[in-house]
Amino acid sequence: MTDLLGHQFTETAVTAPPATARTPTTAPSPQILLYTRLRKSPYFWKSRAHGVAMYSVYNHTYHPRHYGDPVAEYWHLLDSVTLWDVGVERQLEISGPDAFDFTNMLVPRDLHKCAVGQCKYVFITAPDGGIINDPILLRVDENRFWLSLADSDVRLWAMGLAHTGGWDVEIKEVDVAPVQVQGPRSKEVMVELFGESVLDISYYYLRPYTLNGMDVVVSRTGYSGEVGYEIYLYNASRDADQLWDAVWQAGEPYDIRPIGPCHIRRIEAGMLSYGSDITLDTNPMEVGYDYRWMVDLDQEADFIGKDALRRVRETGVSRLMVGLEIGGDPLGSYNDGSMIEPFEVVEPSATHRASIGRVTSACYSPRLERNIGLAMLDIDFTQLGTNVVVETPSGPQAGVVVEKPFVDPGKRTPRS
Incomplete structure (x- = not known):
């Protein structure tokens, strides 16, 4: 064949690589890049010298999450x-x-x-x-x-x-x-x-x-x-x-x-x-009765969100954060990469498992010897003793609404 400039060349067939060559692979433990763009704590080098094993990014800053064994x-x-x-x-x-x-x-x-x-x-x-x-x-x-x-x-x-x-x-x-x-x-x-x-x-x-x-x-x-x-x-x-x-x-x-x-x-x-x-989509009335004391709607001074939260108090919340005990194999420590996404919570009915909320943080408690978690659930499923189903990484598991905090509800330990 001849190109536009009169050069002779031989046409070569181009074959696609085997499909397996294009199959993506998932790294089991992807690294976090250490470089100049993200901020570093003033203690970054001191803490790193002790063998930080995992970082996350918090306030645009590298944050040590654990040193190898949470x-x-x-x-x-x-x-x-x-x-x-x-x-x-x-x-x-x-x-x-x-x-x-x-x-x-x-x-x-x-x-x-x-x-x-x-x-x-x-x-x-x-x-x-x-x-x-x-x-x-x-x-x-x-x-x-x-x-x-x-x-x-x-x-x-x-x-x-x-x-x-x-x-x-x-x-x-x-x-x-x-x-x-x-x-x-x-x-x-x-x-x-x-x-x-x-x-x-x-x-x-x-x-x-x-x-x-x-x-x-x-x-x-x-x-x-x-x-x-x-x-x-x-x-x-x-x-x-x-x-x-x-x-x-x-x-x-x-x-x-x-x-x-x-x-x-x-x-x-x-x-x-x-x-x-908690996020911007969560209001203080939804995060549990043990946090409602942080909102003073009766104070004389105004604050941003006061009118909206007064309406929430008057009408009630449609969901509430509760404690859950969760069955199944032991979960991780939460900060070890074992909980990448929230766990869906569904109704326990065998025929109609509609979503009723999410577990937002969960772990295995070594001293309680059970899986525990914080969950934002529809208000109809927040009474103590309510049974639910939690979609964990190992499959659906039985869950039950329990008191939170799970340990030391009166905070006697930190006050001592």
Whole structure:
């Protein structure tokens, strides 16, 4: 054959590769890319040196999920003391003359009941009542608040509200990053670091300290359901290594170990995970009666979503988050890649299995020796003892609605 330029060539038949060559394969454990685009906690290199085995991305930041054995981490949290890199909890500072009124508008809790030096677990709600975030709020000064953020872009939301409303506030992410010291021996480690006065910090209160020239805020908070503290480090980008080393040295006599957030323990405690159990499509009235105290509809001050949530209170909810016990083979630890998608929940009828909700977080509890989970179900299926069917990875399994939290419903342990 001749082409347009008069060149001679021989036509060669092109054969398709065997079909098997084009068959896609699924990597059983795909990696997460470590590169420059995603942010790193100030403690990234220190925690990584201990052998982080799995990361996720949280607030656009690499987050250590576990160090190889989530179940061993669970038992060590229950028995001893653990150190967590939670620098992903970005600190959004709200300050200025209007800081109190502006922050009080963001959240459904009445901050007139939050003293300087106190912390509150809060929801940030949208105009329709949906949950934008569920941070820990720290009132570090009269007109200065930190929001220790869960995984959503609250900074942009708050900046937009402040600009549109003409509020006299400064909203910025500050160079403050926490670590968590959690477990029954955490008090001993904290005394080594800060002295006996640290024992005077009440549950959900805070106190400033200086440690080896580093300014910190210590709070009696944590995401474990156990006794624990968070140490918020100023100038974290500069001093993170020094703080990590100080905590590690103080904890070595008490067998301190680094772990990721222990999802087995937080599910036992009924603690919510933003993006899993709650989202913008969830309102505070739906997440269980044990969280309704976080919405003060009778306060004089207005807050975003107040009218919508008042309507929800008047009309009632159509679904509710409950605790489930789930049959079948042991599930994983939730943070080990064993629960990629929520589990569908259906009616137990053999002839008509309509969807009635989803299990949003589930795991096998080693001490309870059963599978447990948090599930958002249609309101007609939320009475204690209600039987349901859960579509697990190993097939349909019997489920029953039970009390949550599954362990320590009065939170006596973290308060002790």
